[in-house]
Amino acid sequence: MPKLWNETIDAHRQAVREAILDTTTELVEGGGLRSVTMSQIAEKTGIGRATLYKYFSDVEAVLLAWHERHIQGHLHHLAKVADQPGTAVERLGAVLAAYAEIARRRHGGELAAVLHQGEHVSHAEHHLAQLIQGLIAEAADSGDLRKDVPPVELTQYCLHALTAAAGLPSTSAVGRLVDVTLHGLRPNA
Template sequence: MPKLWNETIDAHRAAVREAILDTTAKLVAEGGLRAVTMSQIAEQTGIGRATLYKYFSDAEAVLFAWHERQVTAHLQQLAGIRDQDGTALERLTAVLQAYAGIARQRHGGELTTLLHQGEHLTHAERHVHGMLQHLLAEADDVRRDVPPAELAQYCLHALTAAASLTSESAVARLIAVTLDGLRPAA
């Protein structure tokens, strides 16, 4: 097959895959993770079920791919914030605020527990941990009696509590308390 033909086929497959994941995101937003079925995905995407099964073996596989795409987008968002202008503490604060916002987007239930066990999530957590560790090591006005790696772990664990908070003011207080824990002892 000519190279151009292969590129066209690959582009089409990528577009169909993205459409499937976009549809899945829409279905999740409308009815939650548990409500997503292969029939719904195929119908809403505008493809046949047989075509859908060429891409994914079951709804769980689609949800894993959708979740992996979400995690990748969150990592890109956090990296973009980390790379903005400002002091290390300002960038750290902005990353922590964004991370808390991401934590609030988590869906509940069994399926979320399943999705959060994937290797892609372990990789993402290590990546965010390293990002925070680097910012903490770079910041001048954080405590030095605790290694940056431990402070990064503290931040990650503290801000996962944002998932259960119901108001922006509660999240802001959680971030403030987390940042207070990073300040040097008086």
């Protein structure tokens, strides 16, 4: 077959895959991770069940692929936030706020815990830690943050402190958590 034809097939496959994962997002947002079934995905995507099974062997495989894309989306978003204009400490504040909002919306339950044990998550967490650590080091160099604690330790402090967002009732409470966490990074008066 000519190369162009192969490319067309690849693009089609990719589009179907994305459509399946888009449907999965809708279903997860509607009824939670546990509620997703292969029949629902096929129906809502507008493909046959047989076609769906050519792409994914079972619902766990769909959820894993969906979760990988989901986490990757968070990471892209956070990298974009970090890339906005402003001082390092301002950009750090924006990244921590965006991450806390993500942590707040995180799905709970056993299935979410299993997905979170995946390698793609530790990979993404590593990237996020690098991003935050870079901003902390930059802000410490310009005198806005404390220099008496290594940036790698301050990064772990931030990431753990912000997991408290999961139990918070409002966006303003998340804002206060970010403020308190950032304040911990400031130089001792």
